[in-house]
Amino acid sequence: MDEETKLFPKVPDYHKPGKPLVPNGFGVFYVIASTVYLFLLHYFYNDSSPNLARSAIALAGCVLFGGFLGLLDDWIDLRWRYKAFLPLFAFLPLAVLREGTPRMATYFFGKIDFSTIYFNGFPIGEVLFYFCIIPVIVTVVTNTVNQLGGLNGLETVCPSIVMVGLMITSSNYSVLLIVPLATYLTLAFFNVRGKIFVGNTGSFAAGITIASYAILANTEQTLLISILPYIFNSSLILLNVFLFRKRATLTLDGDKLRSNHRRSLATLLAYYHPFTEKQLVVLISGLVTFSTGMAVLVWWLT
Template identity: 65%
Template sequence: MLSRLPKVPDEHKPGRPLVPNGLGIVYVLVSAIYLFILHGFQSWVLQDWERPSALTLASCILFGGFMGLLDDWADIRWRYKAFLPLIAALPLIVIREGETRMSTYFFGKIDFGLIYYFIIIPAIVTITTNTVNQLGGLNGLETICPSIILTGLLIVSIKHGRSESILLYAPLIISWILAYYNFRGKIFVGNTGSFALGTTLAAYAIIANIEQTLAISIIPYI
């Protein structure tokens, strides 16, 4: 299967061997399938129709992955590529995920109202996704770094008893598997993977209302 994938030279190895690229699609598919199944279980078995968080996260990952795939195909210029994550923010805005009342470090809790949906959410998704995308270049950075942050977000969610933590189980497992092979230079996830991982970080932090945790985690990489 890997032999059929497009290959790119590994600039960090002698002889620049060709390495399969675009394995980020595996992350997108596995995560989306898991989240759709989870949504179906919550909807049909648990009769929980109020918060389609699994469906929202799946939609964001699919949008992010497609934007990355488009960039892999067309090699979009940065002046345009930087704004592609805005499309991945649409499910969060339309379904109105997250809470408009946020804690700030200097002014306490502030209710941002519509500003939260139309400015803060797009900003979080755009900045986070582009930050992860720019980590590509050294083998493993674009997968290991977001996997570490995802692990941290999961731990924080579990510690605070957030039910949304279940959303990250499959995405986190597959991201670490890809990170292992990516770090060894066996595969590249491409922009498909980096866009999808970045979108996952942003979307989950918004859904679980732990944007501050994401901000602290992502600052070292900006």
């Protein structure tokens, strides 16, 4: 690990006493391992299960897009107004390969089959699904995953929990996430201990993996319930940024993290009670575990 850390730029860990420098950008290992694995799946399943093989190559393309866009952000530190739109490009592998089922179950409108919507003989429903619905899902999910970070473990543990939930509710596609999940859990082991950061390379790639996999496996409802803590966190952040021009910050007081405002999920919790970094990560991870468990329960009951 010591030799590898020399290859990665170091950034301060602001939530540790003394702000030690930690190597950043280890998410690149997730991107490499995941894409190599998915390409191999495409090769080995191409004859026996062509649909799964196509899904593997589509997911690999999405992960590569996510990793590159995250790496770009790590390099030039984009402003949020630009960063928020980067994941839009990651929908292309899904749309071009026409992967994903254009039939979605929604809570308010029941099941919508976009493939049956035509206008003067033109399949406007499928165009809407592949070039409007999918980009929105990918962009929103990736940004919410990226925004719930900043503490050692949040960017790796929480997405891993969501991946497990998605795998449980889509056994026919779960093979696609075996190596991505194993790789991210390995990175989580070092990330939780404050040895590495996955950077935007990792968080973008993980967010796009989750969104793309849910689309491929047609488990968008499971995804929505699982990421409710993410959505709540992003809603708090965006409301404060747009309405009050204020950003969320945590203050280190000894070994405790405190906050005098409620502008994110982490600061909301630290506002009412000071926590150590590990305690805060465990608490937020517990919320994601609960929401993911509820998603699995809803899937099992329906």
